[in-house]
Amino acid sequence: MGVGLYTSRVVLITLGIEDFGVYSIVGGVVAMLGFFTSAMSTATQRFFSFALGQSDAEKLKRIFTVNLVIYGTIAVLALILLETLGLWFVTEKLKVPVGRFDSVIFIYHFSVLTFIATIFTTPFMSIIIAHEDMKVFAYISIIEALMKLGMLFLLVKLPWDKLELYGVLICGVAGIVAIIYVVFCIIQYKECQFKEFNFDRKLANEIVGFTGWSLLGQVSTVMRNQAVTILLNQTFNPMVVAARAITMNVTSQINVFSNNFNVGLSPPIIKLYASGDKKGMFLLLFRGSKATFFLMWVFALPLFLEMDPILHLWLKTLPQEAILFTRLALVEVLIISISLPIMTAARAPGRMKVYELSLGLIQVAIFFVSWLVLVIGGAAFSVFIVAIVANLIMFIVRLVVVRTLLDFPLYPFFLKVILPICLVILISSIPAIAVHLILPKGKFFIGVSVLASLIFASLSMYFFGIDKLERQKAKILILSQINRMF
DSSP states (O other), X not given: OHHHHHHHHHHHXXXXXXXXXHHHHHHHHHHTTHHHHHHHHHHHHHHHHHHHHTTOXXXXXXXXXXXXXXXXXXXXXXXXHIIIIIHHHHHHTSOOOTTOHHHHHHHHHXXXXXXXXXXXXXXXXXXXXXXXXXXXXXHHHHHHHHHHHHHHHHHHHSOSOHHHHHHHHHHHHHHHHHHHHHHHHHHHOTTSOSSSXXXXXXXXXXXXXXXXXXXXXXXXXXXIIIXXXXXXXXXXXXXXXXXXXXXXXXXXXXXXXXXXXXXXXXXXXXXXXXXXXXXXXXHHHXXXXXXXXXXXXXXXXXXXXXXXXXXXXXXXXXXXXXXXXXXXXXXXXXXXXXXXXXXXXXXXTSOOHHHHHHHHHHHHHHHHHHHHHHXXXXXXXXXXXXXXXXXXXXXXXXXXXXXXXXXXXXXXHIIXXXXXXXXXXXXXXXHHHHHHHHSOSXXXXXXXXHHHHHHHHHHHIIIIISOHXXXXXXXXXXXXXXXXXX
């Protein structure tokens, strides 16, 4: 997270706000096809985890072969679409600053190559996650972060158009990461082999059927994120787009904790379902939902209170809308964080139609409602308000659908998850806000306010957010880490 935030700072300063906004919108056009890899990643993890839960080695080999064929097909289709329809959209429809057209086309082509590298990375990353080799996943993530840090040195030093150079360097990092994932999986896992072609048509139909409904959810997510960014580009100036890009960057870095935590949760949730242990799965869901929110809240509370000075300290030059945008986006990601383990549980049975159709329609509605609000004269921040309301509705719908699919116990969930979360928000916010209002302005006092918020959030979680058994486990974990350090 630290490297990610520092990278964003240097890139914004080096490129300038206008070019940073241009790269974000061009990358957004390419990312609109990201639903292919996101849907397939979900399917790959689900089927690999399910087979591992059943200890079926032969099925693992067949799943690997089928996935290779499907991902290869996706890569070819994506390349054709992006270099025809996507290129037409960039050249004919995007608002490009004067004199930057050639650079925009240049970075678009490299963004396409970056996306293709990501496609080939996804199945191998999913295999590592399904095997729960989280140490390997962590090491590769750290290597990627360090490469991006080295990329900054080249970006600042090399005498080339900074916007074009940034596109090339990002593409290079993505290519190297893809090679690392592929080589490791071939060496480590028996099912990742190319000697035998174990294509199973029935299994392929099953995976494609699962993916088909997941695609609806992923397409709607893309419309909710990238299409809204393009909508802002068409309605406002590049500064507003840059403000949204900064907001998405901040929230994505904070999401590193909750997303990676849930990357580790997904395989055991599916394996517990595959083995028929629903009680164990529900217990994991309760604790996972609560822990995910708490990981987010530790960072969200001080950011809410000190957003203005923190963002200015981080980026120096800042679009004025970025502060409000980021506060609103944090509310949205906090709501989503509680749902992350529930999303995995909903996909465990493989019956995706009702879940993806109901959630997908709500997400698509976000784009159209945002468009309507902007047409009637709404401010740029109104798209975030629309997203917050929609996410509250989606949270309720998820619970209802999972209740239907898995006989999920709603009352215990509200009692053991939602109630402690509300208590933690209330108990930690009041003293944190009081300290924020009492302290004078200045870098030292901002640090004191942030530290106080972290302490209040942590203490409220420990005493009011977790039960007695969880508290005992937390105490043992903390003491064991202290013993290891000293």
